[in-house]
Amino acid sequence: xxxxxxxxxxxxxxxxxxxxxxxxxxxxxxxxxxxxxxxxxxxxxxxxxxxxxxxxxxxxxxxxxxxxxxxxxxxxxxxxxxxxxxxxxxxxxxxxxxxxxxxxxxxxxxxxxxxxxxxxxxxxxxxxxxxxxxxxxxxxxxxxxxxxxxxxxxxxxxxxxxxxxxxxxxxxxxxxxxxxxxxxxxxxxxxxxxxxxxxxxxxxxxxxxxxxxxxxxxxxxxxx
Amino acid sequence: xxxxxxxxxxxxxxxxxxxxxxxxxxxxxxxxxxxxxxxxxxxxxxxxxxxxxxxxxxxxxxxxxxxxxxxxxxxxxxxxxxxxxxxxxxxxxxxxxxxxxxxxxxxxxxxxxxxxxxxxxxxxxxxxxxxxxxxxxxxxxxxxxxxxxxxxxxxxxxxxxxxxxxxxxxxxxxxxxxxxxxxxxxxxxxxxxxxxxxxxxxxxxxxxxxxxxxxxxxxxxxxxxxxxxxxxxxxxxxxxxxxxxxxxxxxxxxxxxxxxxxxxxxxxxxxxxxxxxxxxxxxxxxxxxxxxxxxxxxxxxxxxxxxxxxxxxxxxxxxxxxxxxxxxxxxxxxxxxxxxxxxxxxxxxxxxxxxxxxxxxxxxxxxxxxxxxxxxxxxxxxxxxxxxxxxxxxxxxxxxxxx
Numbered sequence: 001x002x003x004x005x006x007x008x009x010x011x012x013x014x015x016x017x018x019x020x021x022x023x024x025x026x027x028x029x030x031x032x033x034x035x036x037x038x039x040x041x042x043x044x045x046x047x048x049x050x051x052x053x054x055x056x057x058x059x060x061x062x063x064x065x066x067x068x069x070x071x072x073x074x075x076x077x078x079x080x081x082x083x084x085x086x087x088x089x090x091x092x093x094x095x096x097x098x099x100x101x102x103x104x105x106x107x108x109x110x111x112x113x114x115x116x117x118x119x120x121x122x123x124x125x126x127x128x129x130x131x132x133x134x135x136x137x138x139x140x141x142x143x144x145x146x147x148x149x150x151x152x153x154x155x156x157x158x159x160x161x162x163x164x165x166x167x168x169x170x171x172x173x174x175x176x177x178x179x180x181x182x183x184x185x186x187x188x189x190x191x192x193x194x195x196x197x198x199x200x201x202x203x204x205x206x207x208x209x210x211x212x213x214x215x216x217x218x219x220x221x222x223x224x
Numbered sequence: 225x226x227x228x229x230x231x232x233x234x235x236x237x238x239x240x241x242x243x244x245x246x247x248x249x250x251x252x253x254x255x256x257x258x259x260x261x262x263x264x265x266x267x268x269x270x271x272x273x274x275x276x277x278x279x280x281x282x283x284x285x286x287x288x289x290x291x292x293x294x295x296x297x298x299x300x301x302x303x304x305x306x307x308x309x310x311x312x313x314x315x316x317x318x319x320x321x322x323x324x325x326x327x328x329x330x331x332x333x334x335x336x337x338x339x340x341x342x343x344x345x346x347x348x349x350x351x352x353x354x355x356x357x358x359x360x361x362x363x364x365x366x367x368x369x370x371x372x373x374x375x376x377x378x379x380x381x382x383x384x385x386x387x388x389x390x391x392x393x394x395x396x397x398x399x400x401x402x403x404x405x406x407x408x409x410x411x412x413x414x415x416x417x418x419x420x421x422x423x424x425x426x427x428x429x430x431x432x433x434x435x436x437x438x439x440x441x442x443x444x445x446x447x448x449x450x451x452x453x454x455x456x457x458x459x460x461x462x463x464x465x466x467x468x469x470x471x472x473x474x475x476x477x478x479x480x481x482x483x484x485x486x487x488x489x490x491x492x493x494x495x496x497x498x499x500x501x502x503x504x505x506x507x508x509x510x511x512x513x514x515x516x517x518x519x520x521x522x523x524x525x526x527x528x529x530x531x532x533x534x535x536x537x538x539x540x541x542x543x544x545x546x547x548x549x550x551x552x553x554x555x556x557x558x559x560x561x562x563x564x565x566x567x568x569x570x571x572x573x574x575x576x577x578x579x580x581x582x583x584x585x586x587x588x589x590x591x592x593x594x595x596x597x598x599x600x601x602x603x604x605x606x607x608x609x610x611x612x613x614x615x616x617x618x619x620x621x622x623x624x625x626x627x
Contacts, residue, residue: 020374021379022372022380023372024369024371024372024373025275025371027275028330040471041436044471048473048503051500052501055499058496065518078360109246113507119506120509123536124532127535127536127539131560131563134563134564135562150524194529196555197555197571198601199570200571202594203573204575206591207440207443209387210579211607215590216447216578217586218447218450
């Protein structure tokens with residue numbers, strides 16, 4: 001029963017959603033099911049918050065390794081929750097919008113979360129540099145092609161590319177580095193991306209078929 | 225004295241001439257103000273392949289349209305249930321546009337309700353500043369729902385053909401036929417990766433990505449998690465699953481728990497190993513990276529939907545010395561995983577991974593169907609190239625997908 005009901009729901013909902021694409025009067029069914037999902041998601045947020053609180057409280061209580069981080073998490077969680085629930089600092093009071101300018105929650109978001117997120121994002125530049133260093137070492141033929149392509153694109157996106165090859169006559173302009181970079185991106189790269197996308201499309205259909213027909217039940221646990 | 229009189233008369237004549245000339249100029253500068261020319265040939269038809277809550281309108285531009293050098297800057301679409309009105313404003317479109325659908329919703333209580341099977345009359349008002357002109361009223365026209373979207377025939381045919389091929393191979397697999405499945409290095413490495421973690425006595429980190437439970441990539445990741453968790457339970461090692469979404473966390477907990485039960489190791493299951501972190505993208509990255517640095521997992525799995533955080537996590541994992549297996553259907557993130565991870569499942573391989581790990585005939589049949597599907601796509605592209613070369617446009621039309 002525990003497995004039959006989810007399988008039935010998956011099969012029925014999956015079939016209805018496919019049918020709704022083909023039958024115009026059933027189009028709104030897809031939106032209705034999305035609404036059900038949103039309703040479930042609201043309850044799941046309580047589960048998420050509860051889980052976060054319980055796990056970190058346990059770490060602090062048992063004085064586990066690095067429990068100091070858990071204290072920071074708990075304090076941050078409770079302070080934000082309290083400010084958000086009671087709309088502390090909200091210029092329009094308890095009946096005002098939770099995201100009103102100058103409200104406590106908005107201040108936390110703008111002054112703490114946004115700068116911290118930006119800091120993490122900024123780290124990406126350094127990770128890209130270190131990953132590029134590894135990827136562009138000409139160890140074999142494929143890596144060498146990758147290196148040359150990357151070099152052409154890097155040059156093509158800077159004025160240096162035009163400076164180096166701007167003298168090439170118009171009838172051979174494809175060999176100017178900026179034009180070569182455009183060709184690599186629009187022809188070679190795009191073709192590769194589309195081939196992956198076609199594969200993804202077929203994979204999605206196959207996966208959906210397995211799930212709707214109940215052939216792949218591994219997400220429910222045992223196959224038996 | 226005579227000279228003074230002459231000059232006075234001359235000045236008087238000059239002044240008179242100036243005044244008369246000014247009067248003439250004023251008379252000349254009066255412009256006759258007239259309204260702009262209205263649009264012509266306003267036509268409305270039932271929007272095809274819809275649920276009946278829409279009418280498609282088309283018209284010829286006013287000769288005074290701004291795009292033709294005139295003064296009309298916009299058109300107001302007005303609708304009534306009677307040719308005599310009253311007309312209500314339905315929409316406004318910019319100059320230069322010659323068609324627009326009047327869409328509404330099916331809910332009667334909604335402000336934008338659009339009744340099906342009801343006669344409507346339309347007119348267009350051309351606006352040029354404060355001046356306006358109305359087109360002739362068109363009607364009656366009614367929105368009628370269709371039972372089948374004929375614009376999707378090509379989709380039905382393609383999915384139907386693919387389904388038939390897949391079902392054929394499932395049948396063959398069930399009848400005991402030995403199907404060749406091309407090996408995937410990333411999948412073959414799963415056992416090795418779990419074994420490594422066991423030998424090192426360190427946990428396995430499994431990241432489900434930033435997708436929600438309704439993303440097909442996340443669902444595929446659940447199926448792989450189930451297989452991995454079962455092996456983890458059998459090898460008696462541990463698995464950590466930090467989650468980005470609370471629903472994903474709930475499903476992942478259930479998946480891992482059931483896998484431990486299936487492996488006969490329910491006692492080894494720890495509910496706290498599958499936990500919610502945050503649904504802020506970079507806060508999640510910070511938490512996962514911290515986990516990698518502190519716990520030093522021997523193996524990292526990144527399977528699901530990933531965005532800008534993919535490289536930050538994969539590079540940190542690489543620096544921590546973990547063996548890394550990644551897979552995503554996000555094309556822009558695949559290169560990052562290829563560079564920073566030991567094995568990468570590219571695109572559809574993510575969906576195939578569960579079937580590879582399970583090796584059940586039914587699932588292998590779908591993989592074979594997938595491979596034949598790709599062969600059919602390649603054949604279609606080659607025929608398309610030939611068709612384009614000989615100018616056979618009808619072939620391209622076969623693949624048309626309507627709205």
